Amino acid sequence: MKQYTLKVGFFTAIIELIRGLFVTLKHLFMPSVTIQYPTQRRPVAEGFRGLHKLNVDKNGQLLCVGCGLCARHCPAEAIKLTCVPMDKPDAQGCDKKVDSYVIDISRCIFCGLCVDACPKDAISMTGCYEMSCYHRDKMIYDIERLTREPEVTRYR
Amino acid sequence: MVTLTIDGKQITVAKGTMILEAAEMAGVKIPALCADNRLIGFGACRMCVVQLKGRRSLIPSCFNPVKDGMEVITNSPEIIESRRGQLQLILAEHPLDCPVCDKAGECQLQDLVYEYGVNDNPYRMKAIKKAVERLSPLIERDMNRCILCGKCVRICNEVQGVGEISFINRGIKAYIGTDFDRPMECEFCGQCISVCPVGALNSKMFKYKTRVWDLKNETTLCPYCSNGCTLVLGIKDNEIKRVTGNYDAGINEGNLCSKGRFGYEFVSSPERLKKPLIKKDGRFEEAGWDEALNLAAAKFNEIKAASGADSIGGLGSARLTNEELYLFQRLIRQGIGTNNIDHNGRYQGLLALRESLGACGSTNSLHEIRKTKAILLIRANLNETHPNVRIEVNLAVNRNRASLIVADNKRTLLSRQAQANLTYKPGTEVALINGIINQVIKLELADKTFVNNKTEGLDALQTSVERYTPEYVEEICGVNKQELELAARAYAKAEKSCIIVATGMGLVGNDRDIALASSNLALLTGNVGKESCGVYILPEKNNSQGALEMGAVPGFLPGYKSVKKAGLGTAEMLESGKLKAMYIVGENPILTYPSSKVKEILEKMEFLVVQDMFMTPTAELADVVLPACSFAEKDGTYTNLEQRVQSLKNLKKILPCPGESRSDLEIFIDLCTRLGCDVDMQQEIKAGSLAISSAPNFSRDTWKGKFIPVEYGKDASLASDGKLLLVSSPSHLYSGTLSAWSPYLLGIGEACIELCMNDASRLGVRDNNMVVVSSKNAELKLKARISHDVPDGVGVVHTYPTINVMCLFGKEMMPIIGSVEQVI
Numbered sequence: 001m002k003q004y005t006l007k008v009g010f011f012t013a014i015i016e017l018i019r020g021l022f023v024t025l026k027h028l029f030m031p032s033v034t035i036q037y038p039t040q041r042r043p044v045a046e047g048f049r050g051l052h053k054l055n056v057d058k059n060g061q062l063l064c065v066g067c068g069l070c071a072r073h074c075p076a077e078a079i080k081l082t083c084v085p086m087d088k089p090d091a092q093g094c095d096k097k098v099d100s101y102v103i104d105i106s107r108c109i110f111c112g113l114c115v116d117a118c119p120k121d122a123i124s125m126t127g128c129y130e131m132s133c134y135h136r137d138k139m140i141y142d143i144e145r146l147t148r149e150p151e152v153t154r155y156r
Numbered sequence: 157m158v159t160l161t162i163d164g165k166q167i168t169v170a171k172g173t174m175i176l177e178a179a180e181m182a183g184v185k186i187p188a189l190c191a192d193n194r195l196i197g198f199g200a201c202r203m204c205v206v207q208l209k210g211r212r213s214l215i216p217s218c219f220n221p222v223k224d225g226m227e228v229i230t231n232s233p234e235i236i237e238s239r240r241g242q243l244q245l246i247l248a249e250h251p252l253d254c255p256v257c258d259k260a261g262e263c264q265l266q267d268l269v270y271e272y273g274v275n276d277n278p279y280r281m282k283a284i285k286k287a288v289e290r291l292s293p294l295i296e297r298d299m300n301r302c303i304l305c306g307k308c309v310r311i312c313n314e315v316q317g318v319g320e321i322s323f324i325n326r327g328i329k330a331y332i333g334t335d336f337d338r339p340m341e342c343e344f345c346g347q348c349i350s351v352c353p354v355g356a357l358n359s360k361m362f363k364y365k366t367r368v369w370d371l372k373n374e375t376t377l378c379p380y381c382s383n384g385c386t387l388v389l390g391i392k393d394n395e396i397k398r399v400t401g402n403y404d405a406g407i408n409e410g411n412l413c414s415k416g417r418f419g420y421e422f423v424s425s426p427e428r429l430k431k432p433l434i435k436k437d438g439r440f441e442e443a444g445w446d447e448a449l450n451l452a453a454a455k456f457n458e459i460k461a462a463s464g465a466d467s468i469g470g471l472g473s474a475r476l477t478n479e480e481l482y483l484f485q486r487l488i489r490q491g492i493g494t495n496n497i498d499h500n501g502r503y504q505g506l507l508a509l510r511e512s513l514g515a516c517g518s519t520n521s522l523h524e525i526r527k528t529k530a531i532l533l534i535r536a537n538l539n540e541t542h543p544n545v546r547i548e549v550n551l552a553v554n555r556n557r558a559s560l561i562v563a564d565n566k567r568t569l570l571s572r573q574a575q576a577n578l579t580y581k582p583g584t585e586v587a588l589i590n591g592i593i594n595q596v597i598k599l600e601l602a603d604k605t606f607v608n609n610k611t612e613g614l615d616a617l618q619t620s621v622e623r624y625t626p627e628y629v630e631e632i633c634g635v636n637k638q639e640l641e642l643a644a645r646a647y648a649k650a651e652k653s654c655i656i657v658a659t660g661m662g663l664v665g666n667d668r669d670i671a672l673a674s675s676n677l678a679l680l681t682g683n684v685g686k687e688s689c690g691v692y693i694l695p696e697k698n699n700s701q702g703a704l705e706m707g708a709v710p711g712f713l714p715g716y717k718s719v720k721k722a723g724l725g726t727a728e729m730l731e732s733g734k735l736k737a738m739y740i741v742g743e744n745p746i747l748t749y750p751s752s753k754v755k756e757i758l759e760k761m762e763f764l765v766v767q768d769m770f771m772t773p774t775a776e777l778a779d780v781v782l783p784a785c786s787f788a789e790k791d792g793t794y795t796n797l798e799q800r801v802q803s804l805k806n807l808k809k810i811l812p813c814p815g816e817s818r819s820d821l822e823i824f825i826d827l828c829t830r831l832g833c834d835v836d837m838q839q840e841i842k843a844g845s846l847a848i849s850s851a852p853n854f855s856r857d858t859w860k861g862k863f864i865p866v867e868y869g870k871d872a873s874l875a876s877d878g879k880l881l882l883v884s885s886p887s888h889l890y891s892g893t894l895s896a897w898s899p900y901l902l903g904i905g906e907a908c909i910e911l912c913m914n915d916a917s918r919l920g921v922r923d924n925n926m927v928v929v930s931s932k933n934a935e936l937k938l939k940a941r942i943s944h945d946v947p948d949g950v951g952v953v954h955t956y957p958t959i960n961v962m963c964l965f966g967k968e969m970m971p972i973i974g975s976v977e978q979v980i
Contacts, residue, residue, distance in 0.1 A: 071367075095288075096256045
């Protein structure tokens with residue numbers, strides 16, 4: 001410091017110090033940038049490709065008609081679905097029902113091609129990005145888990 | 157031959173070829189929704205329009221024949237605009253429910269709409285909502301999706317000859333349906349499903365199972381009848397999801413019957429045996445392979461030491477592959493040391509042709525039937541037994557204008573197209589054929605040069621048939637003179653004519669005599685050794701022909717070499733009670749053998765080994781049950797009715813065997829080793845093929861046919877005092893060794909006795925009543941069916957997998973007098 005003061009002069013050194021501290025001071029009074037995850041979260045952007053969601057209509061029926069295009073387009077082969085014929089056709093005249101719809105999230109690469117492929121807008125992607133778990137079985141998402149709102153772990 | 161240019165490519169084709177077919181040969185693709193190689197051009201979809209140079213208008217190429225020097229343009233802006241317009245018109249009415257349509261992915265309309273980029277539609281109309289027909293078994297008809305190409309109607313008429321569906325109404329109200337919109341009652345071949353270019357006709361079995369693009373398609377052979385059709389199995393998730401045909405593969409040109417198309421469920425049935433079972437204290441316990449095979453070998457050796465090798469018998473199945481049958485007969489002949497080996501097929505008809513014509517089995521190939529000019533069907537209800545041979549007959553009659561003569565003990569579906577219907581009294585086939593021979597000689601229709609040069613023994617035949625005058629035949633067979641003369645003229649006058657005889661367990665009559673009499677008739681008219689002529693003896697099961705060639709019979713070694721001392725055949729093995737132990741492979745004699753005593757005999761056996769895919773009633777009596785693989789899970793070859801050897805495809809990798817089950821071949825090898833006859837597979841197969849190639853070949857020059865006169869022996873008089881003459885009629889479900897485990901297939905048939913109106917009213921029986929049918933051999937409870945096809949005094953008993961109706965007839969399998977009583 002002494003040598004630095006001698007080199008640039010006393011006043012310059014002081015000014016530089018004050019300028020540096022001014023930035024610190026300024027930031028002291030500015031809102032903080034650090035987000036206290038997991039108690040605080042950033043809002044996710046529109047179009048974020050998080051966990052899938054199977055959409056339902058106002059009666060709670062799945063919009064999915066089981067065409068299998070999502071499974072067809074999935075590059076990671078993460079989607080598997082089976083369908084069964086119903087005894088009676090529904091109001092739209094469709095007698096096909098999705099029996100099981102499973103996404104293996106550990107395989108999914110979140111490319112969103114399934115959403116693009118869906119002709120009925122029956123699958124969409126939510127902002128949920130917290131899917132880590134302690135057991136691989138939990139990575140398999142079935143209809144029940146895919147239709148409800150994604151679970152978000154709250155700590156406070 | 158005609159030479160024309162298609163899109164600059166020059167091609168020479170036969171006269172009468174349509175432009176569409178010529179373009180296909182030239183490698184130019186013309187889109188078409190209503191064209192199929194098996195069908196005559198129709199011109200319903202107008203997608204195949206082309207332009208001819210020098211002419212303004214567009215013409216449909218599917219029904220315009222080629223002309224010399226024609227210059228065809230298939231891709232001009234005008235043509236493309238026309239096709240787009242056509243697609244837009246179709247789409248105006250066609251619902252775009254592709255996500256729930258099973259056809260999506262292989263839909264021809266979808267492909268064309270994509271290819272031509274039809275994403276706008278100026279035509280707006282409110283489509284009339286039509287009901288979806290879901291009542292018929294196996295086939296679902298959604299008329300909203302139909303584009304009225306007429307393919308299903310045409311294949312049902314032209315190829316199948318059934319005519320179940322048709323166009324109904326005109327114009328905008330037109331749809332495809334049955335008369336008065338009843339549910340379909342046909343044979344459910346599913347051909348209409350296979351040709352539908354859109355998703356209007358669906359298989360209920362495949363519906364919503366999977367999407368077509370997920371299927372892995374594998375080509376293999378059909379395990380049912382002896383036609384040897386090629387199947388395309390659609391496999392996903394270790395399960396067969398559907399079966400289709402392929403026009404370019406196999407002898408069936410993509411045609412399949414109900415068995416081939418819908419009878420695949422048994423492969424992935426949960427009831428398949430998974431582990432070897434050993435009976436301990438009357439209960440089956442699972443065991444390892446070593447334990448089960450060691451026990452079997454030890455017991456066989458023990459019994460052999462105690463009471464001789466001839467107290468052991470082996471009953472194979474005509475559903476095994478050639479390799480397995482060869483090894484099986486080696487196992488029995490060398491490993492055990494007896495000639496007591498047989499398979500449960502009625503093969504006397506096939507063997508009879510060796511005596512007279514020198515050929516064991518049919519003399520000509522399958523596709524020659526369609527080019528023939530006259531067909532004589534003797535006791536061949538082809539609709540039930542060999543549906544794809546029926547297609548050939550149908551093509552000959554409809555396309556080639558062949559005259560058809562149906563000789564059967566009832567009217568069959570083919571009788572509608574027949575020129576002469578010879579409905580004889582049951583059991584009198586031989587007298588009828590001899591009567592025709594008599595007529596041929598009398599009317600001097602015999603081919604004298606052929607008879608002089610190529611045959612021997614005519615004099616004996618002449619004296620033998622002398623007494624079969626039309627009057628005598630009318631008295632015995634009940635066929636009137638005019639019909640007989642008509643049949644004789646139609647058969648003998650045609651330049652090419654063939655005889656078709658069906659054989660099989662479910663048919664009554666003396667196969668050997670019928671085959672010999674037929675070959676006499678064919679020889680006399682010179683219809684042997686030429687194209688589209690000959691005698692067709694249709695074996696019952698997919699490898700009945702191979703079982704004979706491989707020597708799975710008591711009297712022959714492989715390649716028809718005779719044995720020193722013939723062993724016991726099926727009848728003696730199952731009825732005499734001489735045997736102490738038996739090895740039954742892939743057969744279920746309790747339900748398929750014409751005797752009600754089989755169960756007793758098998759129960760008395762000291763030791764019984766059954767090798768099967770399922771726990772059949774026979775397997776329940778066994779001491780050791782060995783689980784075997786199905787046709788899709790093994791290698792091998794089948795020999796079909798035209799002696800064509802075709803190979804199976806081993807799909808074990810994508811269709812694993814259930815549990816520890818092994819292929820029959822592996823089991824035989826293991827057991828052979830344990831019984832002390834070492835087998836080296838490579839050498840075995842070589843030896844097998846040697847045995848076949850060393851079978852006597854006959855050359856064209858030195859060949860001579862033999863007339864072997866056969867006499868009509870018994871007087872089959874019609875039953876009197878309220879009794880009926882019973883005959884059996886095979887159902888397309890056969891014996892049920894496979895079909896009994898395909899629930900969907902079982903749903904399209906039932907065990908019943910067919911009666912004519914007069915008999916029914918005399919006995920007080922109504923349609924669908926339950927009746928007790930009894931003969932001197934057995935008694936059965938069956939459903940009564942009143943039909944117009946059956947003559948007076950005859951009861952036709954239909955076979956069905958779960959009921960052994962053959963036990964009514966006894967091992968002679970001749971028509972038998974029985975009574976029918978109603979149960980209340």
